[in-house]
Amino acid sequence: MDPGPNSDLNSKPLQSVEIRLANQSDIAVICQNESLAYEIPWSDKILRDCLSENYVCFLMVFQNKIIGHMIFQQVLDEIHLHNVCVLPELQNNGLGDRWLEYLEAYAKEHQIRNIILEVRVSNLIAKKLYAKRGYREIGLRKGYYQSQNGREDGLVMKARID
Numbered sequence: 001m002d003p004g005p006n007s008d009l010n011s012k013p014l015q016s017v018e019i020r021l022a023n024q025s026d027i028a029v030i031c032q033n034e035s036l037a038y039e040i041p042w043s044d045k046i047l048r049d050c051l052s053e054n055y056v057c058f059l060m061v062f063q064n065k066i067i068g069h070m071i072f073q074q075v076l077d078e079i080h081l082h083n084v085c086v087l088p089e090l091q092n093n094g095l096g097d098r099w100l101e102y103l104e105a106y107a108k109e110h111q112i113r114n115i116i117l118e119v120r121v122s123n124l125i126a127k128k129l130y131a132k133r134g135y136r137e138i139g140l141r142k143g144y145y146q147s148q149n150g151r152e153d154g155l156v157m158k159a160r161i162d
């Protein structure tokens with residue numbers, strides 16, 4: 001596989017990643033990262049709508065490159081996590097875990113008690129990550145996701161923040 005334009009990021013220490021809010025000028029890079037990380041990425045339009053509407057979008061930045069994003073919505077005392085993403089070449093380095101830790105800290109700071117999300121039933125890595133951080137399965141949405149072969153179920157998971 002072509003290591004891609006970010007391959008120089010490999011093997012560097014990742015302790016110094018920064019997290020900041022996204023703005024419209026970041027869309028092109030987020031879009032590019034989406035298509036690297038997801039089989040069915042969000043479109044440019046969906047991402048633009050997220051940033052202009054009532055969504056919160058944070059970016060993970062390392063050595064001035066955007067290496068991940070996280071998009072969620074806050075509704076009353078609940079956060080609905082819609083998207084969490086780490087560039088493939090940097091996955092399995094604890095950054096997904098770092099994203100969820102950051103989200104939990106955000107929730108505490110805003111007195112939010114619950115985080116809810118959907119995940120494809122086939123996404124074993126994400127499910128493992130969520131379970132590790134205390135998310136529990138609370139339901140199943142039949143055919144929630146578009147997939148290469150039609151539709152795929154979405155598992156609904158929830159974490160209680162104390």
Ligand SMILES: CC(C)(COP(=O)(O)OP(=O)(O)OC[C@H]1O[C@@H](n2cnc3c(N)ncnc32)[C@H](O)[C@@H]1OP(=O)(O)O)[C@@H](O)C(=O)NCCC(=O)NCCS
Binds near residue numbers: 038086095120125129
């Ligand atoms: C899900 C995602 C955000 C996790 O990010 P990450 O940086 O790889 O996560 P972490 O490094 O913190 O690893 C989390 C767990 O998954 C496991 N894992 C990560 N990548 C793995 C891989 N390629 N193979 C096997 N296990 C893997 C890790 O071992 C870890 O578990 P452990 O701590 O028990 O060892 C990332 O895989 C991603 O962006 N995927 C594409 C987008 C996506 O599916 N988002 C979730 C939508 S609901």
